[in-house]
Amino acid sequence: MLQDFKITQRWPATQPDVIQLYSLPTPNGVKVSAMLEETGLPYEAHRVSIMDGDQFTPEFLSLNPNNKIPAIIDPNGPDGKPLPLWETGAILIYLAEKSGKFLPTDAAKRAEVIQWLMWQMGGFGPMLGQFGFFYAFGGKEIEDKRPMERYRDEAKRLLGVLDKRLEGREVVAGDEYSIADIAIWPWVRALFTAYNASDVLELESFPNVLRWHTACADRPASKIAVDMPPKP
Ligand SMILES: N[C@@H](CCC(=O)N[C@@H](CS)C(=O)NCC(=O)O)C(=O)O
Secondary structure (H helix, E strand, O other), rough: HHHHHOOOHOOOOOOOOOOOEEOOHHHHHHHHHHHHHOOOOOEEEOOOOOOOOHHHOOOHHHHHHOOOOEEEEEEHHHHHEEEEEEHHHHHHHHHHHHHOOOOOHHHHHHHHHHHHHHHHHHHHHHOOOOOOHHHHHHHHHHOOOOOHHHHHHHHHHHHHHHHOOOOOOOOOOOOOOOOOHHHHHHHHHHHHHHOOOOOOOOOOOOOHHHHHHHHHHHHHHHHHOOOOOOOO
């Protein structure tokens, strides 16, 4: 039963039959909101304010001991049992399999999509996140610029890899829009928005990334996801 999950004591479900999303529109949060919007799976979004430390409350930690958003509970998981899940890569694969969308069934194409998803999870997201910390947030005032420069250069290298990949391609992997695109574009978006880093990363020198990002961000689902859960 959904109400057996302690997190529902702090963030009560008004629609207990649908997927419960605990999130905030950060790059990682947007990935899962975008996937839910793209698939059309019904869900209820709860706002977890990481600025106010909500992720460290016992209720949130009871769902995700790693104290990070987003996390979900699917009340109708495998075998009809509720399924709690965190880590966006795992959530995207789960939702793709549940909906039968955005992950090819062809084994080679599926492997390729998962490869790029893992590239985002293991490299693009964490490196851009560190760059953001040292360039735009808490680490901005640090006098020693080597940490910022290291992550800036790695961010540029990764953007170069993505740009090359997208040369003559509409999507990152496979033949159609997939969880690889859904995982990566919110991180490119953060470079323009939260990090204000167009100049320092010379984003104009990655035209394929810019073209692809515009197409991803223009999708109706993406437009809803960037404000999900909406501000109170
Ligand atoms: N690898 C995790 C990363 C999640 C993550 O870093 N979430 C950030 C927001 S984008 C967060 O909750 N930060 C709060 C904290 O670290 O206390 C995933 O993909 O789910």
